[in-house]
Structure formats: structure tokens, C-alpha cells
Amino acid sequence: MVDIGIILQILFWGIYAGCIYILLATGLNLIFGVMKVVNFAHGEFLMIGAYITATIFLLTGINPYAIILLSMLVLVGIGAVVERLCFRPILGTSKLNEIFLSIGLIYIFQNATAMIWSDEWQSIKSPYQGITVPIGSLNVPLDYIIIMVLTAAILCILYLFLKKTVLGREMRATSQNRKGAMLVGINVERMDVLSFGIGCALAAAAGTLWVVSGQVFNPYMGSIPAVKAFAIIILGGLGSIPGAIIGGLIYGIAENGAAFLLGGVWKDAVSFVILIVVLVLKPTGLFGESGE
Amino acid sequence: MKYSVLFIATLLIATAIIAGCTQQAPAQVQQKEIKIGVIASLTGPASNVGTNMWQSAQVAAREINANGGIQLNGTTTKVPIRLIVGDDESTQAGGQKAATKLITDDQVDILVGGYSSAVTSAYEQTIAEYKIPYVVTGASSPIITHRTDIDTSYIFHHCPTTDTYGQYTTLFIDQVVRPTVNQKFGFSDSRPFRLALLYQDTAFGKGIQTAVNNTITQNKLNIVLVSQQSFRMGESDFRTPLTVIKAANPDAVYLGAFPNEGAPAITQGRRDIGLDTIYLSAENNDNAQFFKDVGQYGEGSIIESRFSPYTAPAGAVASGQSNFKTSYNATFGTYPDMMGASTYEGVYIATNAIGNAGTTDKATVRQVLITMKMPQVIEAMKDGTISFSNEYRESQFDLWMEQLAYNPAIGECRPFIVWPDNLKVTSFVLPSWYKPGSA
Numbered sequence: 001m002v003d004i005g006i007i008l009q010i011l012f013w014g015i016y017a018g019c020i021y022i023l024l025a026t027g028l029n030l031i032f033g034v035m036k037v038v039n040f041a042h043g044e045f046l047m048i049g050a051y052i053t054a055t056i057f058l059l060t061g062i063n064p065y066a067i068i069l070l071s072m073l074v075l076v077g078i079g080a081v082v083e084r085l086c087f088r089p090i091l092g093t094s095k096l097n098e099i100f101l102s103i104g105l106i107y108i109f110q111n112a113t114a115m116i117w118s119d120e121w122q123s124i125k126s127p128y129q130g131i132t133v134p135i136g137s138l139n140v141p142l143d144y145i146i147i148m149v150l151t152a153a154i155l156c157i158l159y160l161f162l163k164k165t166v167l168g169r170e171m172r173a174t175s176q177n178r179k180g181a182m183l184v185g186i187n188v189e190r191m192d193v194l195s196f197g198i199g200c201a202l203a204a205a206a207g208t209l210w211v212v213s214g215q216v217f218n219p220y221m222g223s224i225p226a227v228k229a230f231a232i233i234i235l236g237g238l239g240s241i242p243g244a245i246i247g248g249l250i251y252g253i254a255e256n257g258a259a260f261l262l263g264g265v266w267k268d269a270v271s272f273v274i275l276i277v278v279l280v281l282k283p284t285g286l287f288g289e290s291g292e
Numbered sequence: 293m294k295y296s297v298l299f300i301a302t303l304l305i306a307t308a309i310i311a312g313c314t315q316q317a318p319a320q321v322q323q324k325e326i327k328i329g330v331i332a333s334l335t336g337p338a339s340n341v342g343t344n345m346w347q348s349a350q351v352a353a354r355e356i357n358a359n360g361g362i363q364l365n366g367t368t369t370k371v372p373i374r375l376i377v378g379d380d381e382s383t384q385a386g387g388q389k390a391a392t393k394l395i396t397d398d399q400v401d402i403l404v405g406g407y408s409s410a411v412t413s414a415y416e417q418t419i420a421e422y423k424i425p426y427v428v429t430g431a432s433s434p435i436i437t438h439r440t441d442i443d444t445s446y447i448f449h450h451c452p453t454t455d456t457y458g459q460y461t462t463l464f465i466d467q468v469v470r471p472t473v474n475q476k477f478g479f480s481d482s483r484p485f486r487l488a489l490l491y492q493d494t495a496f497g498k499g500i501q502t503a504v505n506n507t508i509t510q511n512k513l514n515i516v517l518v519s520q521q522s523f524r525m526g527e528s529d530f531r532t533p534l535t536v537i538k539a540a541n542p543d544a545v546y547l548g549a550f551p552n553e554g555a556p557a558i559t560q561g562r563r564d565i566g567l568d569t570i571y572l573s574a575e576n577n578d579n580a581q582f583f584k585d586v587g588q589y590g591e592g593s594i595i596e597s598r599f600s601p602y603t604a605p606a607g608a609v610a611s612g613q614s615n616f617k618t619s620y621n622a623t624f625g626t627y628p629d630m631m632g633a634s635t636y637e638g639v640y641i642a643t644n645a646i647g648n649a650g651t652t653d654k655a656t657v658r659q660v661l662i663t664m665k666m667p668q669v670i671e672a673m674k675d676g677t678i679s680f681s682n683e684y685r686e687s688q689f690d691l692w693m694e695q696l697a698y699n700p701a702i703g704e705c706r707p708f709i710v711w712p713d714n715l716k717v718t719s720f721v722l723p724s725w726y727k728p729g730s731a
Contacts, residue, residue: 006539013531120340121552123585129563141564214559215528216552216585220337224526259532264523265493 005137010260011253016144016213018252019151020206024225025232025244026158027202033175033239034195037087038098041105043226045075045200048109049207050217051117054124063127065146068208072201079200080193088192106223113219121216129214147209154205155245158198162241171195175239228271235275237288246286250274326362326373326652328353328642329400330635331390332430333407336382340581341407341631345430346377347624348632349404351616352639362643365650373643376400380407384414391415395422401652402427402645404638407631409433409495417442425645425658429638430631432457432576433495437684446654448661449686450641450678451634452598454496454548457574458503460691461546461596464711466513468693468720469570469594473543477728481514486729488519488537490530490557491548497522500548500574518542518729523553530557534565541729544570551577555585562589568727570594575691579629583696583704590705591698592723598671598689599630603707605672605692605715612670630671637669641678661685672715695720 028042052071057064086105090097113119131142162168174181174191182188206225211217232251236243251271258270278286330349333342353375356362360370376398378390387406394400395418403419406412407430416436419426420443427448428436434453437444470485489504491497501520508515519540521533534557537545545561547554554577561567571593573582578597583590604613616636620628628636641664646652649660662685666678674688681688692715694707710720 003539006535009535010532013529013535016531017529118340119337120581121585122581123556123559125587139566144564214556214563216556217528218337218552221528256532259523260536264521264527264533267524267527 006260008136008138010256012138012140012144014253014256015249016147016252017255018249019147020210020225021228021232021251022245022248023151023154023202023206023209025229025236025248026155026241027199027206028226028229029233029236029239029241029244030171030195030202031199032233033241034171035083035087035091035192036178037091038095038102039087039105040099040102040226040230041082041109041222042102042199042203042229043222043224044106044109045079045203045222046207046210046225047113047217047219047222048078049075049204050211050221051113051207052204053208053211054122054217055117057124064124064208064212065150068150068205071204071208075200075204076197079197082200083193083196087196088189091192109222110219117219119219121218123214123216124211126212126214143213147213150205150209154202158202158241167194224268228268231271231275233285235278235285237285240285240287243285243287323364323367323371323652326364326371326402326643326646327376327398327400328373328639329376329378329394329398329403329405330639331378331380331387331394331403331405331412332635333382333411334377334379336386338382338407338411341430341629342380342382344629344632345405345407345635348616348620348628348636349375349377349639351620351623351628352636352643355619356639356643362647363650364646364652373639375639378405380411380415382408382411384411387411388415388418391418395424400424401654402642402657404642405429405635406431406436409435412436413439416444416447419446420444423658424654425642425661427638427641427661429634433499434684434686435495437686444685446658447685448641448680449684450638451631452575452689452691453686454499454574455503456689456691457596458500459507461572461574461594461693462504462507462513462515463511464594464596464693465544465546465572466511466515468711469544470514472720472722473728476722479728484514484516486518486541486543486731487515488521488540488542488545489517489548490521490523490533490537490545492525492527492550492553493522494525496550497548500546504546523549525550525553527553528556530560531564534561534567537561538565538567541731542569543729544572546572547577548574549577551579551582551585555582555590558586558593559589568723568725569729570722570726572596575630578694578707580627583706586696586705587703588698588700588705590696592721592726593696593705594710594720595694595696595707596691597630597694597707598691599628599633600694600707601627601629603694603709603717605709606717607672607715608676609668609670609672616670633671637671637678640669641666690715692716693720 049071053067056067126143128142132139170186232247236247255267258266332346357372361372378394380387380390403426406428409431412431437449491501519537554573558571573595575597578595578600580601604610645660649656672690692709693711695710696705698705708718709716
């Protein structure tokens with residue numbers, strides 16, 4: 001008989017892992033929803049966010065949770081430049097162009113990061129490490145509570161932005177019907193750069209939370225999370241933000257559940273098994289609509 | 293027709309005679325240098341270790357050339373050595389390219405280096421094909437010389453294998469950790485020691501797992517494996533497998549992991565899971581980055597080692613290690629790691645073999661390597677000599693176990709050798725926070 005405390009603890013680790021995936025996948029979905037571009041280099045923005053956070057923390061000693069804002073702002077800028085210089089010229093051309101462009105960006109970002117910071121594994125220590133919070137029968141580190149709260153806060157702000165602001169509504173309109181948005185006078189190119197910037201900022205937030213949780217990072221860390229983020233948005237439904245959130249949580253919990261029940265080597269495999277099952281039963285994903 | 297045949301035959305005979313008359317005995321050309329190829333991962337994920345190996349080889353070459361180089365047969369003066377590096381790019385394809393280039397284009401006399409068993413084993417066929425002596429100094433899988441699908445007779449393994457890691461660590465647990473736990477908590481000696489394994493799902497991790505299981509079985513040790521959890525290479529989140537391990541109530545956890553996995557595993561185990569136990573790690577974790585990453589959570593943990601950036605064993609190799617570290621640091625501003633140490637020795641082994649052979653003839657050099665009995669250089673070897681076993685051509689290292697103690701002044705742990713008795717500088721202690729397992 002498995003101890004219920006162990007189940008709860010594994011569920012907790014699954015939700016924590018899900019938070020990182022949710023932020024990464026939501027950003028990717030935002031970009032895909034508006035621009036319909038496939039960007040395999042999205043994980044590299046998580047990696048850059050991680051390095052920015054670690055560097056500022058090590059140089060200044062500022063609380064790394066506070067650095068998340070700066071990290072997101074820097075990535076908005078980087079995202080805007082990448083969108084303008086790389087993706088906009090090929091927008092509307094073959095999907096192959098987008099795929100190979102993003103693969104090229106992966107190498108450029110990884111090598112540039114290795115040149116600046118070296119390719120050694122690194123880690124930082126949260127100022128709250130060692131502080132635990134009792135939650136029912138669990139005694140969980142404070143850092144993970146903060147990570148979950150911050151993720152929820154970022155998603156709430158994103159929701160309010162998309163629902164309550166003019167820019168957000170314009171972005172949603174562009175996502176729903178690009179030509180229709182153009183016809184009613186929305187500057188869709190402005191929406192492209194904005195969505196790309198916000199998507200990158202969400203990846204940066206994921207990177208910040210990655211490093212403050214004590215996980216190691218190096219220039220090559222972004223590739224696997226990016227692949228998972230793609231699987232999550234396909235699972236949740238392409239272009240669907242709620243789909244990315246639910247998909248991220250499912251992946252986080254499923255991965256940790258598989259590691260518990262089947263062993264660590266099944267961690268990645270089980271997520272893709274879920275993806276296949278969902279696609280067979282509902283080809284548009286959990287929250288996707290046909291025709292997207 | 294008859295005349296033309298006769299003409300051609302006459303022409304051929306005449307050509308042969310002329311050729312025979314003009315052929316001269318080859319002049320005794322004095323070799324100007326000995327070319328040693330160093331295969332290292334200068335780029336890619338393993339570039340940190342690879343660069344260390346290449347730089348360590350350069351330190352050895354500089355020392356050897358400062359003494360004149362190698363004396364060959366028929367030469368009046370010593371011949372200097374020249375290192376030529378081949379970057380395996382941390383990939384199998386890159387390794388194949390590097391080995392082929394060094395052998396065919398650069399025409400090196402002997403090869404040294406090789407990191408990652410997967411990468412090294414990918415180009416062993418090329419070594420077999422060209423029959424060039426290769427002193428492998430960085431791959432830990434026994435497959436390097438144990439495999440039977442290709443001829444590995446020109447390959448000499450100067451790096452402990454996972455068989456050795458697992459054996460030494462398990463014996464240390466049985467001889468030192470188990471009695472200490474029993475004594476401190478008043479357990480009977482008949483109580484089985486509860487060991488858990490957390491290992492990488494690769495030849496490296498599985499090799500350690502197999503070695504631990506075999507050592508327990510073959511030596512009939514009073515150790516029971518209460519949990520064996522695996523993880524993918526490059527994993528950074530160990531919370532779930534550690535939760536499972538904690539539920540099995542172990543007395544200690546043995547990590548078959550790389551440093552980028554071992555440090556977060558220990559940190560997450562102690563900080564997040566509350567698994568306050570003794571963590572034991574393989575020798576590749578004994579590097580500066582591991583100590584930095586693991587921080588205060590490394591306190592009390594154990595690393596099996598043979599060369600450390602921060603400690604040296606008592607005895608014969610202490611000054612050699614110290615001189616090597618000083619020399620390396622003076623040139624490169626950092627410290628060598630253990631793969632660097634064995635590569636440094638690999639250049640000395642190659643030089644010694646060619647010097648004793650008196651020639652660069654590859655078959656002769658191989659024969660010298662087979663019968664070699666060379667004094668240990670900077671790492672402690674069995675019987676104080678570097679020699680290669682008859683069956684698998686593996687050198688036999690004298691490994692040690694070091695325990696980490698936290699130094700708040702620098703915010704990092706530092707290692708102290710606690711086993712075996714002939715190398716130790718202090719004794720193993722159980723930390724005050726240690727919690728033993730229970731059935």
C-alpha cells in the first residue's frame with residue numbers, strides 16, 4: 001500500500017514542474033496563435049532568462065525573484081529583435097523556412113551563450129533555501145510555493161491583459177482571424193512583435209524560476225523543455241492558452257507519476273504516450289478547435 | 293605477334309633489372325620529432341573536461357621536452373615530442389573524424405586521450421584497422437577493452453572503470469560506513485545495511501549498478517539494496533526518485549551520476565526531500581564545479597576518487613600531484629581535473645613506451661605497452677607501478693574515498709581522504725544530522 005504522503009509529495013513536484021512548462025508553453029502558444037510560426041528556438045529564451053537572472057543575482061545579490069521582471073523585460077527586447085530580423089521576412093513562406101531558421105537560432109544562441117558564460121553547468125542558491133512551509137502532511141520548501149504563486153500571478157496578469165486591454169483584444173483578434181484583424185485596422189505586424197516579445201518574456205520567467213529552484217543550467221538546457229512545450233501546446237490545442245495551462249500541469253504530474261511508478265527513464269516517454277492518446281481521441285487537442 | 297610478345301617480355305625484364313640495379317638501401321633518416329595525437333572534446337557538452345585533458349597533455353609534453361625528449365635507436369640525440377590535438381566535438385561522428393585525421397593526415401605515432409565511452413567506442417574500429425597504439429585516458433566503461441566485436445589489442449585503458457568504482461565504493465560502505473552506523477546507533481552487526489542506488493540510465497550508470505550488485509553478491513556482504521532508481525542522462529529534477537528512495541528508508545544513497553546531476557541530486561535530497569543520509573558519488577564528481585554547486589548540502593557526503601583539485605593522498609604521489617597542479621595553474625590559471633591527470637600520465641606512458649621500444653614501429657610499441665612496468669607518476673597505482681592487465685589491458689589504480697566537510701568561510705565543501713588506511717588523512721565520521729534507515 002503506497003503512503004498517501006508520498007503520493008501528495010509527488011503530486012506537489014508535478015505541479016512545480018508543470019509551472020515551468022506552463023510558462024514556456026503559454027509563451028509559445030501566444031506566438032503561434034498570433035503569427036502561426038513554428039519556433040523551435042523557444043527553449044533558448046528560457047535559457048537566456050536563466051543566465052540573465054543568475055548573472056544579475058551573482059553580480060548584485062538582488063533577490064532573484066525580483067530579477068524576474070528585469071529578465072522578462074530584456075527578453076521582450078530580444079524577442080522583438082528576433083521577430084523583426086528573422087521571422088518577419090519569412091512570415092507566410094514555407095513552414096520549412098521557419099523550422100530551419102529556428103534551428104539556426106538554436107545554434108546561434110547556444111554558441112553565443114557558451115562564448116559569454118562558458119558551457120559549464122552552473123547553479124545559484126535561492127535566499128530562501130532551507131526554509132520550509134508545512135502544508136498538511138507535507139513540509140515543502142518555501143521556494144516552490146513562491147514559484148507556484150508567481151506562475152499563477154503571471155498567468156492572471158496575462159489573462160487581464162488579453163481580456164481587458166485594447167492591445168490584448170487586438171492580439172486575440174489577430175490570433176482568431178489575421179485577415180479580419182487587418183480589415184478592421186489592426187496593425188498585425190505590431191501584434192506580431194508584441195506577441196513574440198511577450199512569449200519570450202514568459203520563457204524568461206520560466207528560466208528565472210528554473211534557476212531559483214536550484215536546478216542546474218548550461219547553454220544547452222533549452223532544447224528538451226522546448227520539445228516538451230511543443231508537445232504541451234499540441235496536447236492542449238494549438239493557440240489555446242487554457243490548453244497550454246492544463247497541458248503543462250498534465251505533463252508535470254504525468255512525468256513525476258511515471259518516474260514514481262515506472263522509473264525515471266519513462267519520464268519523457270509517458271508524456272508523449274499521453275499526447276498520442278489525446279490526439280487519437282481528439283486530433284485538435286484538449287482545447288483546440290478544428291481548422292486552427 | 294610473336295615478336296611483340298618477345299619485345300614486351302624483354303622490356304619487362306630490362307625494367308626489372310634496371311630497377312634492381314638502381315634501388316638503393318634506404319638512407320637512415322633521423323626522426324625529427326615524435327608525434328603524439330591527443331583526442332579530446334574541445335567543443336560540445338564535454339568541452340570542459342576535454343579542454344582540461346588537452347591542457348594537461350601540454351603540461352606533460354613541456355616537461356618531457358624540457359628533458360630533451362625521447363631517445364630512439366640509432367639516434368645520437370634525443371627527439372622532442374609534438375602533440376597534435378583532435379577535437380572529437382563530444383560526438384561519435386566527431387570522434388571518428390578526429391581519429392581518422394590524426395592517423396592518416398597527421399600520421400601520429402601513438403594516440404592518447406578519449407573521453408566518453410560512447411564517443412571513444414565509436415572510433416575503436418579505426419584504431420583496429422590502422423593498428424596504432426592508443427592509451428585511453430578518459431572513458432570509464434569496461435567495454436573499451438572488453439568488447440569482442442572488434443580487435444582492441446592496440447588499445448590500453450588508463451582510467452578506472454565503472455566496475456572498479458562500484459567495487460571500491462561498496463567495499464568502503466561495508467568496511468567503514470556500516471560499522472560506523474551500527475556503532476553510533478547501537479545496531480547489531482547482523483543488521484543488513486540499507487543501500488539505495490540512483491543511477492544514470494546509460495552504460496556509465498548501469499555499469500555502477502551492476503558492479504555494486506556483483507560486489508555484494510560475490511563478497512556475500514551484509515548490504516541490501518532497498519531501492520534502485522534510474523534517470524535519464526542530463527536530468528536536473530530528482531525529487532520524485534528521491535521521494536521514492538526516502539520511502540524505502542535507506543542508510544545511504546549511492547549516486548551513479550555526472551557532476552551536473554550529482555550536485556542537484558544531493559541538494560534536492562537534503563533540501564527538498566529531507567533525506568538526511570550519506571550520499572556516495574563516483575570519481576567524476578570530484579571537480580571544482582561540483583563543490584561549488586553542492587554547497588553546504590555536500591557536508592558529510594563521500595566521493596570515490598583518484599585525483600582531486602582540493603586534496604592529495606598521503607604518501608608517494610603527494611608531491612607529484614602538487615607539482616602538476618602548480619604547473620598547470622601557472623600556465624592556464626585554473627586547476628586540472630582527474631581526466632586531465634590521467635591524460636598527463638597518458639603522455640608519459642606513450643613517451644615511455646616509444647623510448648623503451650627505441651622506435652616508433654607500432655607493433656613494437658604495442659609490445660612494450662603490454663609488458664610495461666613503469667613507476668606511478670601522479671596518481672596512486674596498485675604496487676606503485678603503471679602496468680596493463682594481461683586480459684583487458686587495463687591499468688590498476690589505487691582509489692580512495694574522501695568525505696566532504698563544509699567550510700562556511702568559502703561557502704563550499706572541501707574533501708578529506710578517509711579510506712584506505714595507507715592514503716587517508718582523517719577518519720570517516722557520521723554527521724550530527726544523519727538519520728539511519730529502518731526496515
